[in-house]
Structure formats: C-alpha cells, structure tokens
Amino acid sequence: MRYEERYVRRRKIISWIALSLSTAAAFFGLFWLGFILFDVLRHGISGLNLELFTEDPAPPGIPGGGLRNAFVGQLEIVFFAVIIGVPVGMLAGIFIAEYARGTKFSKTVSILSDIMVSVPSIVVGTFIYAILVKPIGHINLGGILAVAFLSAILSFLFGSILNLFTTNILLKIVRISSERAVKLLNLTTTLITVLFGVFLFVFLLPKLVDKIQGFNGWAGAAALAFIMIPVVLRTTENMLSLVPWSLREAAFALGASYYNVIKDVVIRAAMTGILTGIILSISRVAGETAPLLFTSFNNSYFTTNMNEPISSLTVTIFVYATGPYEDWHTKAWAASFVITFFILFVTVIARYILHLKYRG
Amino acid sequence: MPIFVIMNTDINQVGVMKKIGKPPLKDIFFGIISFSASFLVLTLILLIILVLYKESSLAIHRFGIINFIITQNWDPVKQIFGAAAPLFGTVVITILSLTLAIPMALGIAIFLAEVSPHFLKTPVGIAIEMLAAIPSIIYGMWGLFTLAPIMSEYIEPAIQKTLGQIPLIGKIFEGTPQGIDLFTASVVLSIMIIPFIASVARDSLNLTPDLMKESAYALGATKWDVVKDVMIPYAKLGIYGGIVLALGRALGETMAVAFVLGNRHEITTSLFDAAATITVTLANEFTEADSDIYLSSLFYLALILFVLSFVILALAKFFLLKAERGYSR
Numbered sequence: 001m002r003y004e005e006r007y008v009r010r011r012k013i014i015s016w017i018a019l020s021l022s023t024a025a026a027f028f029g030l031f032w033l034g035f036i037l038f039d040v041l042r043h044g045i046s047g048l049n050l051e052l053f054t055e056d057p058a059p060p061g062i063p064g065g066g067l068r069n070a071f072v073g074q075l076e077i078v079f080f081a082v083i084i085g086v087p088v089g090m091l092a093g094i095f096i097a098e099y100a101r102g103t104k105f106s107k108t109v110s111i112l113s114d115i116m117v118s119v120p121s122i123v124v125g126t127f128i129y130a131i132l133v134k135p136i137g138h139i140n141l142g143g144i145l146a147v148a149f150l151s152a153i154l155s156f157l158f159g160s161i162l163n164l165f166t167t168n169i170l171l172k173i174v175r176i177s178s179e180r181a182v183k184l185l186n187l188t189t190t191l192i193t194v195l196f197g198v199f200l201f202v203f204l205l206p207k208l209v210d211k212i213q214g215f216n217g218w219a220g221a222a223a224l225a226f227i228m229i230p231v232v233l234r235t236t237e238n239m240l241s242l243v244p245w246s247l248r249e250a251a252f253a254l255g256a257s258y259y260n261v262i263k264d265v266v267i268r269a270a271m272t273g274i275l276t277g278i279i280l281s282i283s284r285v286a287g288e289t290a291p292l293l294f295t296s297f298n299n300s301y302f303t304t305n306m307n308e309p310i311s312s313l314t315v316t317i318f319v320y321a322t323g324p325y326e327d328w329h330t331k332a333w334a335a336s337f338v339i340t341f342f343i344l345f346v347t348v349i350a351r352y353i354l355h356l357k358y359r360g
Numbered sequence: 361m362p363i364f365v366i367m368n369t370d371i372n373q374v375g376v377m378k379k380i381g382k383p384p385l386k387d388i389f390f391g392i393i394s395f396s397a398s399f400l401v402l403t404l405i406l407l408i409i410l411v412l413y414k415e416s417s418l419a420i421h422r423f424g425i426i427n428f429i430i431t432q433n434w435d436p437v438k439q440i441f442g443a444a445a446p447l448f449g450t451v452v453i454t455i456l457s458l459t460l461a462i463p464m465a466l467g468i469a470i471f472l473a474e475v476s477p478h479f480l481k482t483p484v485g486i487a488i489e490m491l492a493a494i495p496s497i498i499y500g501m502w503g504l505f506t507l508a509p510i511m512s513e514y515i516e517p518a519i520q521k522t523l524g525q526i527p528l529i530g531k532i533f534e535g536t537p538q539g540i541d542l543f544t545a546s547v548v549l550s551i552m553i554i555p556f557i558a559s560v561a562r563d564s565l566n567l568t569p570d571l572m573k574e575s576a577y578a579l580g581a582t583k584w585d586v587v588k589d590v591m592i593p594y595a596k597l598g599i600y601g602g603i604v605l606a607l608g609r610a611l612g613e614t615m616a617v618a619f620v621l622g623n624r625h626e627i628t629t630s631l632f633d634a635a636a637t638i639t640v641t642l643a644n645e646f647t648e649a650d651s652d653i654y655l656s657s658l659f660y661l662a663l664i665l666f667v668l669s670f671v672i673l674a675l676a677k678f679f680l681l682k683a684e685r686g687y688s689r
Contacts, residue, residue: 018584036494120639125642230401
C-alpha cells in the first residue's frame with residue numbers, strides 16, 4: 001500500500017472515531033433526559049390522585065391529604081408576578097427597541113438585562129427579602145414605594161384596557177370618528193386612570209403596609225417578577241426588531257403618531273412572538289424555587305391572602321423531599337410530575353409556535 | 361424637539377418625525393412611561409448592589425474582605441463567620457461540573473451541526489433544550505432519590521477501587537461513599553449545564569459559511585478535519601461565550617445542588633465528602649439566622665456571589681458580542 005493511501009485511511013479512521021464519539025455524546029445527553037423524565041413519571045404517577053388537588057395537607061407524619069394550598073399559592077404568586085413583570089418588561093422593551101433604537105442607552109439596557117437573566121436567583125431572593133420582608137411591619141419608605149409602584153402598574157393596565165375598549169365602542173359601535181370626540185374620550189380615560197391609581201394607592205396602603213408581618217406572598221411575586229422583567233424585555237426587543245421598518249414608514253406616512261404606530265402597527269405585527277415569549281418566561285419562573293424560599297416562604301395551611309406567608313409548589317417540593325416521611329416523598333414526586341410536565345408542555349408548544357411563525 | 365426624537369439615530373425616522381412636527385401629548389406621555397420602565401431595569405441592578413452592600417456592611421466591618429474570604433470557621437454560636445468553605449465548595453463544584461459537561465456538550469453540538477442526518481436535527485435539538493427547561497428543583501430531587509443511591513452503591517466504590525488506588529490521586533477519592541457529596545452534586549450540575557453550552561456552541565458552529573466547509577472538503581478533508589480545522593476555529597469565540605455563560609449559571613445554581621451536597625462547612629480533600637456552596641448555605645440557613653451578624657454574613661455571601669457571577673456573565677456577554685461582530689464581518 002502506498003504511503004498516501006495509508007495516510008488517507010488513517011485520517012478516515014480518526015474521523016470515524018471522533019464522529020462516533022460525538023454521536024455517543026448526543027445519545028448520552030438524550031439518555032439523561034429520558035432517565036430524569038422517566039423517573040419523574042414513574043414516581044409521580046403513583047402519587048397522583050384527585051385528593052392531591054382538592055385537599056389540604058394532613059398534619060406531618062399522617063398519610064393522606066393533598067397539596068391544594070400549594071397549587072393555589074403557586075398560581076397566585078405567578079399571577080401577580082405576571083401582572084407586575086410583564087407590563088414593565090414590555091414597556092422597557094418597547095422603549096429600547098423603538099424610541100431609543102440604536103442608542104448607547106438601549107445597548108446598555110439590553111446587555112445588562114441579558115446579564116440579569118442569568119443572575120443567581122437566590123441572590124434575587126435575598127435582595128427582595130431585604131427590601132420587602134425584613135423592614136415591613138411598620139410604615140417604611142420601601143413598602144410605600146412598592147405600593148405606589150403596584151398601584152401605578154395596575155392603574156396603567158386598567159387605563160390601557162379602558163382606553164382600548166372605549167375607543168372601540170366609539171369608533172366601531174357608535175361610529176363617531178371626529179377628532180374632538182376621540183380627544184375628549186382620551187382625556188376622560190386618562191383622568192379616570194389617574195383617579196383610579198390614586199384611589200388604589202390610598203386603598204392599598206393601609207391594607208398592605210401595616211398588615212404585612214414578615215414573609216409574605218407579595219415579596220414572592222416581586223422576586224419572580226424581578227426574574228421575569230429582563231426575559232420579557234429581551235423578547236419584546238427581539239420581536240419588535242423583526243418587524244420591518246417599512247411597515248412603520250407606511251403608518252407614519254398616514255400621519256400616525258409614534259405612539260399609534262407602536263400600538264396599532266408594531267405591537268400587532270409582533271404580538272404572536274411577544275405572547276409566546278411571555279409564556280416561555282412564565283414557564284421559566286413557574287419552576288423557580290430559590291427566590292421563593294425567603295420571600296413567600298411556606299405555609300402548611302390553605303390561604304389566598306398575599307399578606308401572609310403563602311406556600312408554593314416548588315418550596316413544598318423542597319420541604320417535602322428533604323422531610324422524613326415516606327408519604328411526603330410521594331407527594332413531592334407527584335408535585336414534581338405536575339410541574340415538570342406542565343413546563344415541558346408549555347415550552348414545547350411555545351417553541352413550536354415560534355418555529356411556525358419565524359420559520360427560516 | 362422632544363428628547364426621544366433627538367435620541368433616535370435612525371435617519372429615516374428622524375426625518376419622518378420632523379415633518380410631523382411637535383408630537384402629540386400621548387406620544388410624549390407614552391415615551392416617558394416606557395422610558396421609566398427601561399430606566400427601572402438599570403436602577404434595579406444598582407439597587408441590588410446597594411441593598412446587598414448595606415445589609416452586609418455589618419459583617420464587612422467586623423470581618424473585613426480578605427479575612428472573610430480566608431476564614432474557614434462558620435460558627436453561629438461564637439458568631440465567627442468566614443466564607444472559605446462555601447467559596448471552596450462553589451469553585452470545586454463549578455470546575456468539576458464544567459470539566460464533565462464541556463466534552464459532552466461539544467460532542468452534542470458537533471453532532472447537531474455536522475454529523476446528524478437532517479430528520480434527527482430538530483427532535484434531538486429540542487430534546488437537549490428540554491433538558492434546560494426542566495426546573496432545577498427536579499434535578500435536585502432526582503439527584504437525591506435516584507442518583508445518590510446509584511452513586512454510593514456502584515459508581516463511587518468502583519472509582520475508589522480503580523482510581524483510588526493510585527497514590528497521589530487516590531487522596532481525592534477517600535472516605536465512605538455516601539452519595540451526598542461534592543462528586544454527585546457536580547454530576548447533577550454538569551447534566552444541567554450541558555444544554556447551555558451545547559445550544560450556544562451549536563448555533564456558533566452552524567454559522568460557519570458553507571463555502572468554507574465545501575472548500576475544505578474539496579481539498580480532501582474528512583468530516584472530522586472540517587469540524588476540527590474549519591468549524592471549531594471559526595466558532596471559537598461563540599463556544600467560549602457559551603462555556604463562560606454556563607460557568608455563570610453553575611456558580612449561582614441553588615436547588616439542584618442543595619439536595620445532594622449536605623451543607624457542611626469544611627474544606628475537604630476528598631470529593632466523596634459533604635460540603636457547602638454559597639448558594640446552599642444561603643438556602644439552608646437564611647431563614648434560621650437568629651442574630652444580626654449571622655444574617656449580615658449571609659448577605660455578605662450573597663454579595664460575593666452576585667459580584668462573581670455578574671463579572672463572569674459580563675465576560676460571557678463580551679465573548680458572545682465579539683463573536684457576533686466577527687460573524688457579521
């Protein structure tokens with residue numbers, strides 16, 4: 001055999017070995033995924049029954065009971081996290097993608113939020129503990145600011161929905177389209193919104209700031225919102241930047257203001273992407289445990305009161321899995337099963353929608 | 361002219377805005393609201409550093425910086441706290457899990473980019489990304505109930521019998537294999553960070569221009585030659601970025617590690633011993649801290665972790681941005 005042939009053959013063999021190793025690595029990765037999912041499925045199915053969802057936990061050590069408190073608490077915390085995190089994240093994303101497109105400011109914010117996405121979630125927990133759990137109990141600046149922030153967000157949401165709703169009525173149902181009428185309507189809704197916000201602040205302040213003692217559900221929601229904001233921000237920014245510039249130009253040419261261009265053209269064009277991103281971010285925070293450990297803490301009783309410590313599925317899994325009772329372990333597996341398959345289901349669906357929409 | 365028109369550098373848009381003239385009130389209003397939202401993101405980062413610093417200032421004054429880092433004691437009764445043990449645990453686990461994860465993840469990335477037949481690419485890619493979507497607490501539980509018994513019964517004794525017999529290296533495999541130790545925690549963590557490295561590396565490898573690959577094939581290169589000499593050098597920066605990103609994730613991971621590490625504040629020479637990381641210490645002791653200095657020391661740990669991971673993630677971002685710029689050239 002000639003030297004060249006031997007050389008070629010040797011290289012082919014090396015190539016074959018290296019590539020088989022990489023294939024083996026891929027199957028090794030799949031093996032772990034299968035192993036973990038199969039294990040969660042195997043242990044989880046046995047603990048799954050109707051009582052898990054409809055009954056509160058039995059006293060420690062006594063078998064029976066369910067995890068109704070944890071399911072409800074989890075839903076509540078995630079719901080309020082979404083209420084706080086999504087508007088802030090979306091607005092910030094809109095600002096850096098539209099008004100401040102291409103500036104240093106928008107680059108800084110987007111790089112920093114990329115970093116924030118991966119900041120250890122337990123540090124977020126300690127941070128929220130320091131501002132919302134530790135000092136609350138007597139009137140304090142942090143609590144008042146938090147309430148002001150919450151009422152501002154709620155009234156903003158209320159106002160936008162009201163405005164959308166009434167404008168639709170005016171334009172589509174009553175068929176009035178005079179500029180003056182629209183202006184008057186906008187003015188009234190703004191006024192109502194501001195009044196609503198002030199009312200909310202006055203209403204919430206004594207309810208929240210004085211009553212909250214120590215760990216509370218609001219802090220848990222705030223911690224999850226903190227994690228959501230950068231994720232939603234980046235998604236919104238990416239999706240808005242995919243909307244072609246000519247679409248905006250067309251709207252500008254019709255005399256629309258930038259606000260209307262954003263509201264009626266850009267957001268609409270990017271809505272599927274943004275919504276899917278929001279769903280992905282929800283599925284991400286739904287599995288977070290570390291930030292809830294010192295904020296919403298845990299509660300073995302059923303409660304919907306966000307001023308108290310409130311139990312969540314993930315923290316319950318942590319407590320139950322490290323606990324001494326066999327029954328607790330079964331329950332922890334069942335809860336893991338529910339949360340894992342919920343998250344995987346949502347993730348796969350959302351990715352599939354994104355794949356369909358932004359194919360190629 | 362309102363501020364956000366000046367700030368905009370897009371020539372087209374400034375032209376349009378100028379012709380409109382003074383923007384309507386709602387435009388300014390919405391601009392201000394959305395600006396404050398994005399400003400809030402900046403404030404939050406500053407606030408997190410300030411608050412953590414303020415809360416830990418008691419411990420910083422009492423123990424100093426260098427002293428806190430090199431002290432091994434963690435004694436709530438005598439109120440002496442040092443970060444050496446949790447820092448050591450964090451560093452060991454991070455390094456070990458990266459060494460286990462990097463070859464695996466690169467193998468997966470190469471498989472997905474060049475080896476795999478077309479019909480397998482999407483399903484295998486999605487499956488690997490699903491590994492990243494599984495909540496970390498599930499990894500922890502699985503590690504505690506499934507992996508730890510397997511480790512203590514089969515894998516760790518086997519390692520002790522083989523590698524443990526070698527003189528110097530044997531030291532790090534000493535002790536009774538409990539399954540709740542540094543080694544198991546690193547394995548769990550490495551499975552967790554594989555998808556982060558793999559997906560970034562795959563995306564970077566995929567960006568290699570076909571022309572370059574085809575030229576190499578035309579010169580008689582084998583597939584592995586193309587991967588090794590064309591694709592990997594081309595995607596180098598992206599791969600570094602992915603690795604550093606995973607490093608940042610591994611540093612801050614809490615729940616996956618908390619179950620299988622045992623929270624023991626000692627620096628051990630053996631990988632088969634229980635240990636502590638910063639995150640595990642925080643998760644286990646934060647709600648039990650009964651004195652101001654104890655809580656303050658825990659905040660100090662959180663501050664150290666935050667600064668560490670922030671710097672590392674910034675480095676990752678730097679690599680990825682540089683890589684992006686390189687590709688667009």
